[in-house]
Amino acid sequence: MRSVFYISDGTGITAETLGHTLLTQFGDLKVNPVSLPFVDTPEKLDAVLVRIARAADHDGVPPLVFSTLIDSRLREGIAHCKGVVFDFFDAFTPRLEEALGMEAAPATGRSHGMGNLHTYTRRINALHYAMANDDGALVREYPMADLILIGVSRSGKTPTCLYLALQYGIQAANYPLTEDDLASGDLPRQLVPYRNKLFGLTVDPERLQQIRAERRPGTKYASPEQCRRELAAAESLFRREHIPFLNITFMSVEEIAATLLNQSGLQRRI
Amino acid sequence: MRSVFYISDGTGITAETLGHTLLTQFGDLKVNPVSLPFVDTPEKLDAVLVRIARAADHDGVPPLVFSTLIDSRLREGIAHCKGVVFDFFDAFTPRLEEALGMEAAPATGRSHGMGNLHTYTRRINALHYAMANDDGALVREYPMADLILIGVSRSGKTPTCLYLALQYGIQAANYPLTEDDLASGDLPRQLVPYRNKLFGLTVDPERLQQIRAERRPGTKYASPEQCRRELAAAESLFRREHIPFLNITFMSVEEIAATLLNQSGLQRRI
Numbered sequence: 001m002r003s004v005f006y007i008s009d010g011t012g013i014t015a016e017t018l019g020h021t022l023l024t025q026f027g028d029l030k031v032n033p034v035s036l037p038f039v040d041t042p043e044k045l046d047a048v049l050v051r052i053a054r055a056a057d058h059d060g061v062p063p064l065v066f067s068t069l070i071d072s073r074l075r076e077g078i079a080h081c082k083g084v085v086f087d088f089f090d091a092f093t094p095r096l097e098e099a100l101g102m103e104a105a106p107a108t109g110r111s112h113g114m115g116n117l118h119t120y121t122r123r124i125n126a127l128h129y130a131m132a133n134d135d136g137a138l139v140r141e142y143p144m145a146d147l148i149l150i151g152v153s154r155s156g157k158t159p160t161c162l163y164l165a166l167q168y169g170i171q172a173a174n175y176p177l178t179e180d181d182l183a184s185g186d187l188p189r190q191l192v193p194y195r196n197k198l199f200g201l202t203v204d205p206e207r208l209q210q211i212r213a214e215r216r217p218g219t220k221y222a223s224p225e226q227c228r229r230e231l232a233a234a235e236s237l238f239r240r241e242h243i244p245f246l247n248i249t250f251m252s253v254e255e256i257a258a259t260l261l262n263q264s265g266l267q268r269r270i
Numbered sequence: 271m272r273s274v275f276y277i278s279d280g281t282g283i284t285a286e287t288l289g290h291t292l293l294t295q296f297g298d299l300k301v302n303p304v305s306l307p308f309v310d311t312p313e314k315l316d317a318v319l320v321r322i323a324r325a326a327d328h329d330g331v332p333p334l335v336f337s338t339l340i341d342s343r344l345r346e347g348i349a350h351c352k353g354v355v356f357d358f359f360d361a362f363t364p365r366l367e368e369a370l371g372m373e374a375a376p377a378t379g380r381s382h383g384m385g386n387l388h389t390y391t392r393r394i395n396a397l398h399y400a401m402a403n404d405d406g407a408l409v410r411e412y413p414m415a416d417l418i419l420i421g422v423s424r425s426g427k428t429p430t431c432l433y434l435a436l437q438y439g440i441q442a443a444n445y446p447l448t449e450d451d452l453a454s455g456d457l458p459r460q461l462v463p464y465r466n467k468l469f470g471l472t473v474d475p476e477r478l479q480q481i482r483a484e485r486r487p488g489t490k491y492a493s494p495e496q497c498r499r500e501l502a503a504a505e506s507l508f509r510r511e512h513i514p515f516l517n518i519t520f521m522s523v524e525e526i527a528a529t530l531l532n533q534s535g536l537q538r539r540i
Contacts, residue, residue, distance in 0.1 A: 011525055011527075013437075014291045018362075024381045025340075025363065025375060037528045064369060064370075068291065084365070089292075089295070092292050092356055102296055110294040111287075111294045113521075114522040124523070127429050131401070159398075159436075166523070252382060258307045262307055268303075
C-alpha cells in the first residue's frame, strides 16, 4: 500500500483531481489517500512533514505527494519532505508566464474560492432552481430553464440536474415520464411549449431494475417487465418526437453532464 | 482577449481544473474559454486543430491549450497545433512511473468515469439522501446521517449538503432553525440524539439579508432586524450547546465542504 498525500493551501480539490487523474493510469495500484487542505502556515506545514515522514517509515517506500501550495516558503518546505513531490505550479507556471508575457501573482486558495460574487450567486441560484424543479414540481418555472431533462423514474435526471447547476451554473429542470404519460404516447401537454429545451435520458432495463430494486424491492415498480415496458415507451416517444436522448447505463454524472452540454450546444455559465 | 482551449478525450473536467487553477495566478487576464471534451478520434482532433488555428489568427496571439489527451497519436497531433500546449500527462507521468516502478497503462476517460460501481452508487445514494433530508424533512433518517447541518434559513445548508454528497459521498442532512426553535433557546428535541453529528452554519447579517431579499423582497423575513435577531440567537445556541460552527459569508460551497471535513474529521467516502 502506497500513501498518497494531497497538500493544498486551499480546499485541496485541484490537488486531488490532479493526483487522482494521474493515478487512474496505474490501474491496479492500491493507495492510501490522505487529503490535507488549508496548509497555509509554516507550523501547519511542519505537521504535514511529520505525517509524511511517518508514512514513509511505515510503508517502507516514499509516499506520493501532490501539492498545489502557492507560497514559495511552503513550497520549499514540501520539496524537502520524505515523499516524491509533484508540484503543480512548478510544472506549468514558468511556461505560462512566458506565453503570457506576465508574471504570476501568487495568491492562495483562489481556484475554488467564491471568486466573482455574481458568478457564484448564479451557481447557487441554479442549484436552488434544480431543487425546486425536481420531479416535475414547478411547470411555471420552465420558461427559466436552460434545459429540461425527461425520462422514467430513476433514469438519472435528478443527479444530472444538480451536477449541471453546481459545476456549470446551468438551470436544469426535470420531468418524470409517468405511466399515464407513456400510455398516451403523446408528449405531455405541459412540455410542448418547451420542446427545444428537452433532452431525454434512458438506461438499460437491467440497470434500471437494479436501481429500482434497491429503492423498493419486490414491487411492480422494480419488476423487469415494468422497467422494460416503461423504457421502450419512453425511447419510442423520444424518437417519434425527435427529442435527443442519451443512454446513461455506463456513464457517470460528470460524463452525462459534459455530454449534454456538448450535444445541446449550451454554454457553461461559470 | 486570449483564447483558452480545454481539450480532453473525456469530460474535460481535469483539463478545466488544471487550466483554471493556473490562470487564477494571472488575476486580470481576460480569457475566452472553450471546452472541447470527448476528442477521441483523429477526425475530431483535426476539427480541434482547425478551431485553434482560427482562434490564433483571430486573436493575433497563440491560444493557450490545456490538454489531458491520453492517446499518444492524439497527443502528438495536439503538440503541433497553433497554440501553446500544456500537456498534463507529459508533465507528470514519467516521474510518476519512476517513483512507482511501473509503466502507466493509458486508458481514456477514466478519471471522471463511473469507476467502481459500488463507490459510484454510494455517491448517488448520498445525493438522494441529501435531497430527501433537505430542510428537516425526514428526521427518521437521521441515524444514517454522517453529518447534520443546522442554521437559519438561507445560511448555506442545502448547497453544502448536495456538494458533500456529489464530491465526497458524504450523507448530510440539514435542519433549519425556525423562529420557534430559536425563541425557545433549546436545542430542538429531535436533534438531541444526534448531537455529535451536528455542525452549525452562520453568516454575516448583511449577507443574509441580501440573500433573503433576492428571494422574498420587502418581507419581514428579509428585514435587517429579523436577520440580525435570528443569527444572534443561532450563534448563541451553537455556543451554549458546544456545537462547532462556521461563518460562511466569504466561503464558496467547496471551501465550506472541505472545511467541514477537515474540522469534523469525517472521512471522504470516495
